């Protein structure tokens with residue numbers, strides 16, 4: 001992909017100034033989104049996915065602040081954490097970007113839907129304020145959009161209130177609202193997580209169809225590698241505020257380059273594997289207040305060696321990048337040659353994760 005990215009995130013850093021201390025929720029994160037792409041942000045709870053998503057529209061709330069890095073959309077600087085005077089004005093951001101060029105969809109539809117107005121009224125208002133159309137045309141466009149996202153009988157549902165819709169239908173409404181202004185980019189923060197898998201699957205397929213039709217780009221935030229597999233073109237795997245792997249989805253699934261990615265992949269259920277054999281990731285994600293020294297994942301990493309306690313890896317281009325597309329493959333793990341910090345000669349660490357890995361090798365013959 002050689003054309004100019006639609007949106008670039010460069011060295012984004014976001015901190016929360018809490019009573020307990022400063023939490024770096026997003027630490028030096030960089031990625032691009034090209035036109036027509038669906039890019040995943042995946043990782044466990046607390047990885048910094050939502051804060052990253054909100055940062056793209058400068059919606060991080062106090063006590064959080066973007067303290068470093070930039071977000072650039074079509075050549076315009078939405079935010080510059082290093083030189084705030086270069087950031088776009090809030091007025092311009094509100095009138096020209098939010099909703100119009102970039103829309104956000106949240107996990108909880110009630111965060112965006114007002115319970116006291118009908119769905120139709122809310123859609124009409126958004127369309128009227130973002131497009132140059134009168135009330136009647138906005139109504140027609142809203143009904144058309146509801147139809148487009150698969151809401152049966154959209155004309156009568158137009159006059160219903162949000163609580164009259166099921167969870168899945170509400171998320172469809174949100175997607176309709178986001179698409180109604182024909183944005184170039186939609187940031188979707190776990191919009192299907194609360195739904196059952198059948199409804200989730202229907203919505204993911206619908207998003208793909210709409211994406212094809214409108215050529216909208218998406219940032220899709222999820223903790224579920226299954227969703228990534230189904231929906232995304234490329235993915236950024238996040239761990240404790242950092243991007244640890246960045247790859248095309250096929251490359252990522254075929255040959256994960258970071259042990260954390262591997263762990264996430266082995267924790268998704270697969271029809272060809274017994275549930276009991278599912279590997280869970282050892283330990284919990286540490287607290288962002290006091291992240292581990294060296295590689296942040298090393299206390300949970302089955303491949304951890306001495307050197308991982310001291311060297312803090314940045315996401316670098318690694319071997320095996322020659323996939324079928326020219327998408328760069330990056331991993332923040334010193335076991336790759338790109339680092340050359342003596343991983344091969346360093347002694348293995350004795351951690352819960354490395355012990356678990358040993359046990360798994362020894363005690364899981366074909367006894368199932």
Ligand SMILES: Nc1ncnc2c1ncn2[C@@H]1O[C@H](COP(=O)(O)OP(=O)(O)OP(=O)(O)O)[C@@H](O)[C@H]1O
Pocket residue numbers: 016018023024025043044045046047048049050051052062063064223288
């Ligand atoms: N309002 C806040 N006040 C203090 N710290 C916060 C706040 N919001 C987020 N954080 C910090 O930022 C970290 C990342 O939060 P974020 O919501 O981005 O995680 P996430 O990856 O979206 O997780 P989840 O899957 O649970 O939504 C949190 O673990 C927390 O330390």
Ligand code: NI
Pocket residue numbers: 049050051189
């Ligand atoms: Ni989140």
